[in-house]
Amino acid sequence: GEDVEQSLFLSVREGDSSVINCTYTDSSSTYLYWYKQEPGAGLQLLTYIFSNMDMKQDQRLTVLLNKKDKHLSLRIADTQTGDSAIYFCAEKDDKIIFGKGTRLHILP
Amino acid sequence: DTGVSQDPRHKITKRGQNVTFRCDPISEHNRLYWYRQTLGQGPEFLTYFQNEAQLEKSRLLSDRFSAERPKGSFSTLEIQRTEQGDSAMYLCASSSESWNQPQHFGDGTRLSIL
Numbered sequence: 001g002e003d004v005e006q007s008l009f010l011s012v013r014e015g016d017s018s019v020i021n022c023t024y025t026d027s028s029s030t031y032l033y034w035y036k037q038e039p040g041a042g043l044q045l046l047t048y049i050f051s052n053m054d055m056k057q058d059q060r061l062t063v064l065l066n067k068k069d070k071h072l073s074l075r076i077a078d079t080q081t082g083d084s085a086i087y088f089c090a091e092k093d094d095k096i097i098f099g100k101g102t103r104l105h106i107l108p
Numbered sequence: 109d110t111g112v113s114q115d116p117r118h119k120i121t122k123r124g125q126n127v128t129f130r131c132d133p134i135s136e137h138n139r140l141y142w143y144r145q146t147l148g149q150g151p152e153f154l155t156y157f158q159n160e161a162q163l164e165k166s167r168l169l170s171d172r173f174s175a176e177r178p179k180g181s182f183s184t185l186e187i188q189r190t191e192q193g194d195s196a197m198y199l200c201a202s203s204s205e206s207w208n209q210p211q212h213f214g215d216g217t218r219l220s221i222l
Binding site for chain 1: 112114148149150151152153156164199201210211212213214215216218
């Protein structure tokens with residue numbers, strides 16, 4: 001069945017780069033997404049990548065897609081305290097399937 | 109752009125009571141989705157509408173759950189005879205019909221069953 005896996009926690013020092021990894025199972029996924037969720041809030045769309053691309057860059061965010069290995073990553077450059085949140089990887093074919101989220105903790 | 113809005117933000121009720129949540133999507137979006145999110149999990153799909161038609165329902169949507177979107181704009185999600193296991197965040201999202209457009213989420217309604 002469809003499944004999206006992510007590591008649950010990541011700690012990074014302020015100013016360093018954060019890399020959040022995700023694997024998915026559905027090879028027919030057309031889009032892959034990264035959403036950010038802050039405490040008590042809904043999901044904010046950060047970026048998404050079409051399945052025929054292998055990289056997308058948007059300011060401090062870089063998404064890498066390895067379709068052969070079904071691996072997606074999100075790199076946040078120059079991580080700031082405001083980046084502290086839960087990051088969800090999601091795949092979409094006809095509907096969106098979310099991972100359990102990676103909690104990003106920023107160390108001073 | 110007013111975004112997706114949900115009401116109420118929080119609902120506390122006793123087990124066995126009925127509750128109803130409302131979602132107002134982004135005005136030009138004709139697709140509307142409901143998700144449930146429990147602690148430590150990602151959102152799980154419940155159902156979605158295209159305009160007023162409910163096109164898909166998840167196995168998670170038991171008979172106690174009903175969703176409507178009568179005029180193709182706002183939607184309601186009702187849970188009858190609430191149970192402890194219904195405690196969760198209920199998220200609404202909307203998107204345009206174009207297949208390559210992402211879903212935009214509201215801030216959710218947090219339901220707590222006493």
